[in-house]
Amino acid sequence: MPLDDESRARPAGFRALPGGLAAEAIEKLNAKEGDGFAFVSEDPSFVRAAVAAVSSAAPADSPILVLSDRLGADDVPEHPCLRLTGLRTLIRDDVDAEFEHLHNLQTVVAVRDVLEGRQRIAILLQPDPDPDGIACGYALRALLGRNRTTAPLVAFGDVTRPENRAMIGALGIDVRKVSLADLEEFDGVALVDVQPTVFGDVVPARLRRIEVVVDHHPERSGYDALVKDIRTSYGATSTIFTEYMRASGFELHAKLATALLYGIKTDTQLLGRETSARDIDAFAYLHGNHSPALLRRIERPALPQEGLRALGRALARSSVEDGVHLLVLGRVREDVIPQVADLALQAEGAEWAVAAGIVGRDLVFSVRNVGHVRAAGEVVREVVEGLGVGGGHRSMAKGIIPLRAFRKTYGGARTEKIRAALRAAFVAAIRREEILRPEARKEDSA
Numbered sequence: 001m002p003l004d005d006e007s008r009a010r011p012a013g014f015r016a017l018p019g020g021l022a023a024e025a026i027e028k029l030n031a032k033e034g035d036g037f038a039f040v041s042e043d044p045s046f047v048r049a050a051v052a053a054v055s056s057a058a059p060a061d062s063p064i065l066v067l068s069d070r071l072g073a074d075d076v077p078e079h080p081c082l083r084l085t086g087l088r089t090l091i092r093d094d095v096d097a098e099f100e101h102l103h104n105l106q107t108v109v110a111v112r113d114v115l116e117g118r119q120r121i122a123i124l125l126q127p128d129p130d131p132d133g134i135a136c137g138y139a140l141r142a143l144l145g146r147n148r149t150t151a152p153l154v155a156f157g158d159v160t161r162p163e164n165r166a167m168i169g170a171l172g173i174d175v176r177k178v179s180l181a182d183l184e185e186f187d188g189v190a191l192v193d194v195q196p197t198v199f200g201d202v203v204p205a206r207l208r209r210i211e212v213v214v215d216h217h218p219e220r221s222g223y224d225a226l227v228k229d230i231r232t233s234y235g236a237t238s239t240i241f242t243e244y245m246r247a248s249g250f251e252l253h254a255k256l257a258t259a260l261l262y263g264i265k266t267d268t269q270l271l272g273r274e275t276s277a278r279d280i281d282a283f284a285y286l287h288g289n290h291s292p293a294l295l296r297r298i299e300r301p302a303l304p305q306e307g308l309r310a311l312g313r314a315l316a317r318s319s320v321e322d323g324v325h326l327l328v329l330g331r332v333r334e335d336v337i338p339q340v341a342d343l344a345l346q347a348e349g350a351e352w353a354v355a356a357g358i359v360g361r362d363l364v365f366s367v368r369n370v371g372h373v374r375a376a377g378e379v380v381r382e383v384v385e386g387l388g389v390g391g392g393h394r395s396m397a398k399g400i401i402p403l404r405a406f407r408k409t410y411g412g413a414r415t416e417k418i419r420a421a422l423r424a425a426f427v428a429a430i431r432r433e434e435i436l437r438p439e440a441r442k443e444d445s446a
């Protein structure tokens, strides 16, 4: 091949070795400090000669990459800065990734085709939508190029959790509460992060034939969808939508990237358990585009001054005992409680933080732990047993006890009473597991 053609075929920044493999030829390349060498060969003697030539002609310890599908570590000479990797496998991995983008693009095209002619599309989320569902609904609408009139986000219940309300507030998304009858006004229904079986053992008639479903929960039967994309190995449906965006060359604006990032973060407990390599990939991709300020506003909503004053009073009376830091706030706005729990865990010696406050007619508390102790969700379930409701994950949980039930059991609901009762209940619940199953703690920390 003539030299000029050959130079055009090479990517920028690459130079090929002119002539044979000799020290003079290497010298002609005029390698500088910071340049690297790559050899493509399946022949061990060629590689040995090449490494020797580079070592004698180029700056000392110039890095060398050997691309080969047959050679093993024993076939290449000793060199402090040499790496051996496959050539065809390297190309194949890149091509595989491109085919995956292509499959994602194909799904996006199918979704658009199915929904294109529809006047009004309901993007249906699970009841009491969570950040993963909200982010996916928002992403689907963007992918379809629609607005809140022609493709509203809808659910059979309100968004109730304060963290999730903070998300829709910060992002300016609205989720409309609808009834099954309201769905008749729509000529298209797309479900994200949920499947129709969630809405009843017998799937309501309107949801037995839907247009689109994209989800990561186990696949259920009992309904038909024109486009169905269910990937149970994914930690979040937001990961699937991130792949859609990426594959279709959609320019992710900061709000959308932040929503999807938060969706992945909450569904995977910040890339903890049940996270796939896809989730990590998508997270990294979104991280470059998200708005840290917006994310902070979602995760740390502004605290009302009254909440801060309640925190001040609670801190004045708090102490860390048996590794438990308990703060009883009195009557507060609900979103103050989880933030106080986060803060309380920072106290020296605290393995557990419990923040409690009175909201309406309930005693509401948030629990955090350092992670290598008993799961927070289990402890809370034990504390509320027979009194209220509660649950959560390994390191975060929430409980609600109606004040009436609390008073009945403990004979009152003054701050002092709450402090004493919660402390005793938590210490007992945390200890119980350790006494019954001393090995549990070891397993958990493994």
Ligand SMILES: [Mn+2]
Binding pocket: 132, 133, 193, 216, 235, 236, 237, 267
């Ligand atoms: Mn989800």
